[in-house]
Amino acid sequence: MNSLLKILKDFPAYLWSGWGAIASILLFIAFWDAGNQIYGDLVLPSPLETFKTLMSMLQDESVITEIKVTLYRASMGFGISLLFGSALGLIAGFFATASMMSRPIVTILVGMPPIAWIVLAMIWFGMGDETVIFTVVVASFPIIFVGALQGTRTLDGDLKEMADSFGLPWHMKFFDVYFPHIFSYVFPAWVSGLGMAWKIVIMAELLATSDGMGASLAVARSQLDTPTALALVVIMIGSLMFIEYIILEPIKREVELWRS
């Protein structure tokens, strides 16, 4: 509760520190506009046109529906990874054998290209929600699993002993000794898992479904509708940046204040 207040209190100062980021985004848009003047509207529509398309799309009921479909798939997939990845990772971290045995499995999961998973999932589940959600889970699960596993594996035995010497009751041991350490590993893993989920959901939709933002992107490509394609990309990147910089980063700063 206290730390939530602190996050809110520090928020304006954090925003203020974002001026540099805004300047670099503006610079990027300037280059984009220059590219438009060189290559023409078909290859690279101007930022102005893109944002106009974006505005009209956001007022379009059917586009909102597509975004919701994508959001649903991404959050289902990410939610499953978050739940099972964290839980299984934490448990595996407590047992040396389990962590050893899980390593090759994680290597396979991480090493296999997502596109291969999509193909397999299309064969197994057909074209639809399951294929997309499955691919998202497969891509983000190992990241979260490894984070959680590291969290419990690296628990400090000396601190445990100290907690025992002061006779800490179990709830204090959990909240004051174990949780902050584990969380400092699990939380960054959640953040990268989320970024991964958001990228993979678009890719899987583009290849395996007829609805969602990924599918809209495929349609825009086939119709050579570059402004719409770019507007979709802006939505994807914009939402990721919003989550990353406005929601997660302030929490991360607060949580990791004690780290050197």
Added chain:
Amino acid sequence: MEKLEVKGLHHHFGFTEILRDISFTLDKGEVLSIVGPSGGGKTTLLHLCADLLDVEEGSVTNSFASSSYAFQEDRLLPWKNVIDNIALGLLAKGDKKSVAIEKSQEIALKFGLEEEDFEKFPKDLSGGMKQRVSFARALVVKPSLLFLDEPFSALDIGLKKELQAILIEMISKKEISVLFITHDLMEAIRLSDEILLLKADPGHIVKKFQYDLPQDKRDDKYVYGESAKILQDDEIIDTFELELR
């Protein structure tokens, strides 16, 4: 009567014998020091006495009402600030948060920490400051028996004297009993009623020294004199030979 009684204690790590046949008794209000070279098993012995390690052979009977432990390393929680670290033991005992914070701030000031340090995390403290916080955390719970594992080793000489003075005051009022571990003979002579000399490989007690003068009456001259006397002892020379070389 509260006391700590150790009888015929042996300990192994794997196939290495660490401690052999250790016996002693610590009565209420007494300070017992165990002196010996590094790696001699002192920390292991203290862990066994404080029930942080399972006794394999022999017995440890502790009838003190309460105890706390100051570790050789600071062992602070890196995600808690100075005051919250000190308050840990108080909260574990069930003190209210506000009371615990107040007591912790009081003892922090007494131990030479500044108000501006209270909110700092361990990463922003010097080694000596961390050691002070750790020592304060052990003392703030007012334990009846205190386990001390070389808590002064990282401190500069001035602060060492200050903290020793605080301890000596508590000892003189018979508020506390201490099982004290050190490799510093002078420190042991300044603080102890009895010194046990622990020789390494495996750790066993070779000699005992008694000091009857009350701690608050011992001045530098006394400590230097006794140190000089003890340094002529053959067992002492033999035990510390490893370190002198």
